[in-house]
Amino acid sequence: MKPVIIKYGLVIAGGIIQGFGMGLFLFPQYVPSGGAGGITVLLNYWFGLSMGTALWIVNFTLLLAGLYVLGKRFAVWTVIAITMTSLSVTFFEQIPVHNRNLMIDLVFGSIFLGIGIGILMRQNVSNGGIGVLALIISKKYNVLPGRSLFWINSFIFIFAAIIIDWKIIILALLSQWIATQVVNMIFQLSFDKSYTLGWRKK
Template sequence: MSHIFIKTIIVLTGGILQGIGMGLFLFPHFIPSGGAGGIAVLLNYWFHIHTGLALWLVNSSMLLVAVKYLGKRVAVWTVIGITMTSASIAFFEQTVIIGNRNLLVDFFCGSLLLGTGIGLLMRQSVSNGGVGVIALIVAHKRSISPGQPLFWINCSVFIFTAIVIDWKIILLALGSQWIATRIVNLICQLNFYPSYTLSWRKK
């Protein structure tokens, strides 16, 4: 039970940190946090749907498609993570107002928090949702690394988002992904709580 309790706390914390990074720092500048984030930004831009709700809808629909490849247990934890992320985005978008925003400060703060949140989730073998699950399906069917389809799917979404909203978005999105990925790798390589064996590779 203690393992489940600790895992629950870490998954919720990871979801909250993702939500803060997205809702408080990245999304106000329409910077997508990934493929699903880009779609959420577009839904908000076109239909004025709250990005938290839009992200949850996108992630949930993709997750349902990929449950058979992720496994039910991982899917349940992923739903918990993305629900907490979406709830956090909605909360911070509606309750926290930052005056005199600085794009670079928001960019770096959002990217660091995003990477930290994803890293905590991945250490628990929990997907953060998004187009990553679609990339896994493509990789499975074609017997290739998921990195390749994930890269092209994310880039396609970034480019389309940039065309619709602003071309500088693609540079910011790629930069944010680079920083977040470095943080994810760092967190996944560190040995937190070794007595609980929270290796991100362990199923």
């Protein structure tokens, strides 16, 4: 029972920290937080879907892939993480911040984003969106999830920039580089006692 409680706490904390980085730092500066957002923009551009509908389609499709490959427990934990992240973003984006600096927001937002994602991935939980694919690749090919996350997101950002607009591509790639470095650092941390709850595909 204790490992489950610890995992609940870590998943909730990871979702909140990730949402903190997005809601307080990245989103106010219009910096995309991941590849799912890039796909969402493309669906909106090509098919006229609302952002909310397009984002739901992207996350739901990727979650189905995770459900098939990683199991039901993965899907349940990911839903918890996504919910906490959404609530956290909604809360923190309401906080007014004066005298904003783009690069400071970019760096701090990316660091907190990476911490949140890293905590979730250490628990075999995705942060939603492209994080699902990163975990699948990590488990199948034994590579760091941050590495695959960076390359997938980078490809999506570049593709979206070619189709739509180049204005924020550099900021998006820089943010992803910082975040994924933090993800890899956290994923490689070693503890005397592991708090990662093992699970099997069901």
